Amino acid sequence: MRVIYLSISVVLAVLDQLIKREITQALPLCKTGACETIVLLPVLEFVRYHNEGAAFSFLADAGGWQRWFLLVVSGIVSALIAVWLTRVPRGNWVLTAALTLILGGAMGNLADRAVHGYVVDFVLVHYGGWYFPAFNLADACISVGAAFLILDIFWSPNTHGAVEEHHPEERGD
Numbered sequence: 001m002r003v004i005y006l007s008i009s010v011v012l013a014v015l016d017q018l019i020k021r022e023i024t025q026a027l028p029l030c031k032t033g034a035c036e037t038i039v040l041l042p043v044l045e046f047v048r049y050h051n052e053g054a055a056f057s058f059l060a061d062a063g064g065w066q067r068w069f070l071l072v073v074s075g076i077v078s079a080l081i082a083v084w085l086t087r088v089p090r091g092n093w094v095l096t097a098a099l100t101l102i103l104g105g106a107m108g109n110l111a112d113r114a115v116h117g118y119v120v121d122f123v124l125v126h127y128g129g130w131y132f133p134a135f136n137l138a139d140a141c142i143s144v145g146a147a148f149l150i151l152d153i154f155w156s157p158n159t160h161g162a163v164e165e166h167h168p169e170e171r172g173d
Helices: 001-028 067-085 091-117 137-155
Strands: 038-041 044-051 121-125
Touching: 001 044, 001 091, 001 137, 038 067, 038 121, 067 091, 091 121, 091 137, 121 137
Parallel strands: none
Antiparallel strands: 038 044, 044 121
């Protein structure tokens, strides 16, 4: 049964890659302030950026070594999450959903980084003069998965090795 969650992660990664391919074919790379976009809503557009760094372009201007560093770290983290996902206790749907989403997103961005050396970001949310950093489906999966992971910490604290509090009258003291 746990293979289904790993399969869902793979489907999310493949969907991410298919969307990125379509965006890459539909839009030229945005390198300056005036970029070609596809307007979906007054506050939401598709635009094509290449992020050579990590989240929010962290390390993007590091000179090239970051590609290999992020590739190795992403690969190790993805493998660890895949193992963790196979060991989640049955019935813990919040943790299962969290890890499934995070793994799918991590694999989507890992594929970009391995093939291109950068991650294709395309969703641009803005209001007035405020712009949120561009992101992609993989980033959204990772973010929602992280929110579920935080929810799981508070929802099921005893599944993560939390120490239960015992009262003296319960221990027979």
